[in-house]
Amino acid sequence: MSMNKVKVTIDGVTVSVPASYTILEAARAAGIMIPTLCYMKGINEVGACRVCLVEVVGGRSLAASCVSPVTEGMVVKTNTPRVRATRKSTLEMILSDHNRDCLACIRNGNCELQDLSELYGIRKISFEGAKSPTRYDDLSDSIVRDSSKCILCGRCVAACKKQDVNVLSFINRGFNTAIGPAYDISMADAPCTYCGQCIIACPVGALHEKEDSERVWAAIQDPNKHVVVQVAPAVRAALGEEFGQPIGTRVTGKMFAALRRMGFDKIYDTNFGADLTILEEGTELLNRIKNGGKLPMITSCSPGWIRFAEFYYPEFLDNLSTCKSPHQMEGAIIKSYYAERKGIDPKDIFTVSIMPCTSKKPEATRDEMFNPALGVRDVDAVLTTREIARMIKQTGIDFNKLPDEGPDQDLIGEYTGAAVIFGATGGVMEAALRTVADILEHKDLLDIEYTAVRGVDALIKEAELEIAGIKLRVAVAHSTAAARKLLDAIREGTAPQYHFIEIMGCSGGCVCGGGQPQVHAQVLMDIDLRAERAKALYEEDLLMPERKSHKNADLDALYKDFLGEPNSHLAHELLHTHYQQREIYPDSIMGE
Amino acid sequence: MGSTKTKTHDEQVTLLEQVIAKYQGQGRKALMQVLQEAQAIYGYLPLDVQRTVADGLGVSVAEVYGVITFYSFFSLNPKGAFEVSVCLGTACYVKGSQAILEKIEEELHIKAGECTPDGKFSINACRCIGACGLAPVIMVNEDVYGRLTPDQIPAILAKYKEA
Numbered sequence: 176m177s178m179n180k181v182k183v184t185i186d187g188v189t190v191s192v193p194a195s196y197t198i199l200e201a202a203r204a205a206g207i208m209i210p211t212l213c214y215m216k217g218i219n220e221v222g223a224c225r226v227c228l229v230e231v232v233g234g235r236s237l238a239a240s241c242v243s244p245v246t247e248g249m250v251v252k253t254n255t256p257r258v259r260a261t262r263k264s265t266l267e268m269i270l271s272d273h274n275r276d277c278l279a280c281i282r283n284g285n286c287e288l289q290d291l292s293e294l295y296g297i298r299k300i301s302f303e304g305a306k307s308p309t310r311y312d313d314l315s316d317s318i319v320r321d322s323s324k325c326i327l328c329g330r331c332v333a334a335c336k337k338q339d340v341n342v343l344s345f346i347n348r349g350f351n352t353a354i355g356p357a358y359d360i361s362m363a364d365a366p367c368t369y370c371g372q373c374i375i376a377c378p379v380g381a382l383h384e385k386e387d388s389e390r391v392w393a394a395i396q397d398p399n400k401h402v403v404v405q406v407a408p409a410v411r412a413a414l415g416e417e418f419g420q421p422i423g424t425r426v427t428g429k430m431f432a433a434l435r436r437m438g439f440d441k442i443y444d445t446n447f448g449a450d451l452t453i454l455e456e457g458t459e460l461l462n463r464i465k466n467g468g469k470l471p472m473i474t475s476c477s478p479g480w481i482r483f484a485e486f487y488y489p490e491f492l493d494n495l496s497t498c499k500s501p502h503q504m505e506g507a508i509i510k511s512y513y514a515e516r517k518g519i520d521p522k523d524i525f526t527v528s529i530m531p532c533t534s535k536k537p538e539a540t541r542d543e544m545f546n547p548a549l550g551v552r553d554v555d556a557v558l559t560t561r562e563i564a565r566m567i568k569q570t571g572i573d574f575n576k577l578p579d580e581g582p583d584q585d586l587i588g589e590y591t592g593a594a595v596i597f598g599a600t601g602g603v604m605e606a607a608l609r610t611v612a613d614i615l616e617h618k619d620l621l622d623i624e625y626t627a628v629r630g631v632d633a634l635i636k637e638a639e640l641e642i643a644g645i646k647l648r649v650a651v652a653h654s655t656a657a658a659r660k661l662l663d664a665i666r667e668g669t670a671p672q673y674h675f676i677e678i679m680g681c682s683g684g685c686v687c688g689g690g691q692p693q694v695h696a697q698v699l700m701d702i703d704l705r706a707e708r709a710k711a712l713y714e715e716d717l718l719m720p721e722r723k724s725h726k727n728a729d730l731d732a733l734y735k736d737f738l739g740e741p742n743s744h745l746a747h748e749l750l751h752t753h754y755q756q757r758e759i760y761p762d763s764i765m766g767e
Numbered sequence: 768m769g770s771t772k773t774k775t776h777d778e779q780v781t782l783l784e785q786v787i788a789k790y791q792g793q794g795r796k797a798l799m800q801v802l803q804e805a806q807a808i809y810g811y812l813p814l815d816v817q818r819t820v821a822d823g824l825g826v827s828v829a830e831v832y833g834v835i836t837f838y839s840f841f842s843l844n845p846k847g848a849f850e851v852s853v854c855l856g857t858a859c860y861v862k863g864s865q866a867i868l869e870k871i872e873e874e875l876h877i878k879a880g881e882c883t884p885d886g887k888f889s890i891n892a893c894r895c896i897g898a899c900g901l902a903p904v905i906m907v908n909e910d911v912y913g914r915l916t917p918d919q920i921p922a923i924l925a926k927y928k929e930a
């Protein structure tokens with residue numbers, strides 16, 4: 176491919192840019208910011224909102240810079256009176272049919288529409304148009320839809336399409352146009368994975384997570400509740416962004432310090448649960464291979480992926496590992512082993528999981544995640560990275576000045592580098608291989624970096640390994656769209672015979688989950704968020720004294736003193752689960 | 768849309784399968800065409816037809832529904848033996864067609880776009896039908912009624928109720 180370059184002059188600045196650039200991209204290269212609203216690089220490039228208009232000298236009408244390609248010698252003006260007036264009235268038009276309730280809005284302070292309104296000095300809305308009909312839907316455990324805030328930019332529809340789930344669509348026409356599932360049913364009934372990529376894409380407060388912070392504050396303040404918190408690996412790779420730190424900054428130490436100051440009784444890392452998962456899942460894999468069990472075995476850590484399989488690929492449910500996801504395992508261990516050792520009634524324990532994921536919320540409320548023998552749930556509340564950031568801010572802690580601390584060290588405090596990389600695509604596979612290889616080879620292998628399964632450029636990655644004479648074929652897919660491709664190939668028999676597959680519902684893995692900080696579309700023009708955040712995790716892996724899950728000493732004790740061995744009867748009871756086919760738009764949801 | 772009433776359910780299912788088979792492999796591109804042919808078979812496009820079309824073309828139900836609700840010639844609900852079209856064009860709107868529509872909805876106990884359970888009446892809110900001089904205007908099948916006030920509605924509907 177030739178990198179044809181063209182020269183364009185933007186506001187008097189001449190730059191040489193690839194011929195494939197849009198005016199918007201060329202302007203950015205020239206150091207000129209053109210505002211955008213519906214645009215999201217690689218996701219939504221449709222030219223719908225007209226906020227990014229510019230004047231192209233010689234052209235008659237203004238051009239939407241996000242979809243207009245550059246041409247040789249093009250002269251562009253982005254800051255003429257006509258451009259400014261048009262952008263401003265476009266904005267006013269959008270705002271006239273908007274529920275401008277900024278003070279009580281979840282995106283207050285982090286809203287692309289609010290930013291533009293501020294940028295263009297909107298002081299009053301000249302036309303007070305009629306407000307289109309609105310819908311507020313908070314019936315699901317995961318996603319809240321507030322159409323009074325929706326500006327119909329289509330970014331969520333495009334994000335869901337990128338995931339190849341297509342739950343959200345433009346529905347109805349004219350003044351009644353809205354976005355929603357078919358029949359505008361609740362997200363609780365829609366065939367949605369709750370991956371939250373639509374939330375990540377939304378520039379305003381029209382889509383957001385169902386908030387659980389008040390429930391968690393209440394538990395913290397309840398003297399009769401012993402509140403145990405755990406944090407997923409991916410959170411440390413992004414939480415800093417909420418406090419102004421550069422993208423990719425690892426804030427593990429400050430994160431634990433903040434949690435301690437917030438008043439949680441016990442602070443753990445989900446990484447312990449991740450190490451536990453590797454032992455359970457690795458053992459399950461070896462058993463399936465040895466005993467002719469169902470192959471390929473597919474990982475089950477990502478609840479978005481699990482829902483996707485339950486809705487769209489039910490014939491693969493037997494391929495799923497029966498392992499619960501790491502935070503559910505850890506919750507189950509806290510309510511059993513931990514409770515027993517500490518002499519606390521499991522009913523008095525309140526477990527909180529801080530997750531990069533919006534699908535973990537409904538995962539925690541699944542019937543299968545209730546322990547009937549103890550009468551308790553594994554996990555009582557799930558908070559997203561965004562929610563914990565808000566809570567930290569509410570406490571008045573100066574996050575950036577906190578010292579570095581770690582999780583509590585007793586019983587289940589230890590974790591290894593293998594666990595940390597769970598948060599990035601390929602990480603679960605690599606962690607599993609580190610352990611499986613040692614078991615099969617009966618040694619402590621030094622070569623532990625499986626770089627073939629790392630990285631974000633390919634959505635499906637493959638590797639073939641030979642361990643102790645056994646040929647192992649593995650694949651890694653990230654995003655439900657990639658999962659669909661891979662499973663279709665397996666179904667049609669065009670894929671090789673894999674033994675083990677890792678699937679994560681979101682592209683890049685948990686580091687870019689639906690519960691992570693939302694990054695402004697303009698910032699996303701310059702970086703690959705997935706790669707930046709993943710770096711933080713691979714860095715932590717390198718820093719850990721132990722980098723293989725089976726080297727976790729606390730885990731060793733857990734098996735010796737409590738569970739027996741991986742996949743034991745008790746382990747099955749506490750740490751494994753099952754799945755159910757889900758119907759898409761069943762007649763029953765249509766009411767009446 | 769013709770003689771939809773004469774086909775049995777099984778015949779309709781077979782016909783729809785044939786339509787989908789005809790467009791196999793074309794996916795999203797064939798959606799409009801398939802929906803038009805499906806509507807010709809069923810007279811309207813209920814959820815189970817949407818599901819079948821979505822599965823057949825490899826698109827989602829939400830996409831199918833989005834297309835149906837975007838184009839006014841697609842209908843989610845069956846048409847009644849008598850279709851009551853209420854003009855909501857500008858001239859009629861200004862002369863109070865909204866109140867006419869509400870009166871009809873009240874009389875028939877259904878909303879615009881719906882059909883009475885006995886299949887007799889359906890209401891269709893439509894755009895200008897070119898009789899602005901008579902605003903506000905409604906049509907019952909081919910019969911036009913103009914310069915209406917809400918209190919005239921019960922008598923008009925009564926004629927068809929008996930028919």
Ligand code: SF4
Pocket residue numbers: 273274275276277278280281282283284286287288289324379380381
């Ligand atoms: S979406 Fe943005 S502009 Fe709208 S109310 Fe919320 S913060 Fe304000």
Ligand code: SF4
Pocket residue numbers: 318334335338340341342343367368369370371372373374
């Ligand atoms: S949560 Fe994921 S699957 Fe559900 S609507 Fe949003 S993007 Fe689509």
Ligand code: SF4
Pocket residue numbers: 324325326327328329330331332354373376377378379381382
């Ligand atoms: S919900 Fe958000 S992303 Fe979706 S169309 Fe509305 S404003 Fe855009």
Ligand code: FES
Pocket residue numbers: 210211212213214221222223224225226227228239240241242
């Ligand atoms: S039209 Fe370019 S950002 Fe919306």
Ligand code: FES
Pocket residue numbers: 854855856857858859860894895896897898899902903904
């Ligand atoms: S507006 Fe009703 S007939 Fe023209």
